[in-house]
Amino acid sequence: MATDPSIETPEAIVVDGLVKRFRFRHVHSLKETVARWVRRATVETDEFTALKDVNLTIRQGETVALLGFNGSGKSTLLKCISGVLTPDEGQIGVRGRIAGLIEVGAGFHPDLTGRENVYLNGAILGMSEAEIEARFEQIVAFSEIEEFIDQEVKFYSSGMFLRLAFSVAVHTDPDVFLVDEILAVGDEPFQRKCLDRIRELRASGKTLVIVSHDLNMVADLCDRGILLEHGVVVMDDEPHAVVRRMRGEG
């Protein structure tokens, strides 16, 4: 059946006029601090604008690569979309259940066991206890860390952390999945498994936003590339074209 081009796929993420600033406090020596206090000088702060008026619409079912060199604002944008950071200006709307794998193990508590953290993290990602219970075996099996599941996660290696965090996130059945550098820590077999799972999510119509410095991999995986430079969107196109521009080939 032919689709009516006037009926657009619904929006999954809308970013409207997003500005995000960070404030730094200058670190002074004790002598400088006393001198400033004597002069009744105010605390010196610097402001850095990490995202400058970012506007984006991502539709349901799109797989988007967020590209840019170090410090261009990719992680900050993902954190704003996921709600970990609050925008200074502008608005962000997300439709559906969102799962972010942004800072590996960010939602994990070091003193709790892997098992306890699955429940904690699942709840943070919006799952009910019954949902987590129903998927617990699958989550642990995917992570392949069965024998360590009752150990406190502070004794986990970074790869083990990633395995459990990724596994919980993909089993929350998200509508929108945000992924930041997932492939940086896992070993090769697990990377392949993560990619297969991401492809499955994509095939089932989920919306994905992926940050990775593995440009060939994301360009092949995604159907759209958004390039950030110094907190500004400078290109929004077919991902291979964006990668060519990053490499100075386009």
Ligand SMILES: Nc1ncnc2c1ncn2[C@@H]1O[C@H](COP(=O)(O)OP(=O)(O)OP(=O)(O)O)[C@@H](O)[C@H]1O
């Ligand atoms: N919590 C923070 N406090 C102060 N500055 C920050 C903070 N988080 C990010 N920044 C700054 O914002 C800018 C964008 O950082 P961000 O981590 O979003 O970049 P990125 O594109 O993800 O980089 P990378 O490719 O290195 O991961 C950087 O200059 C960074 O120093």
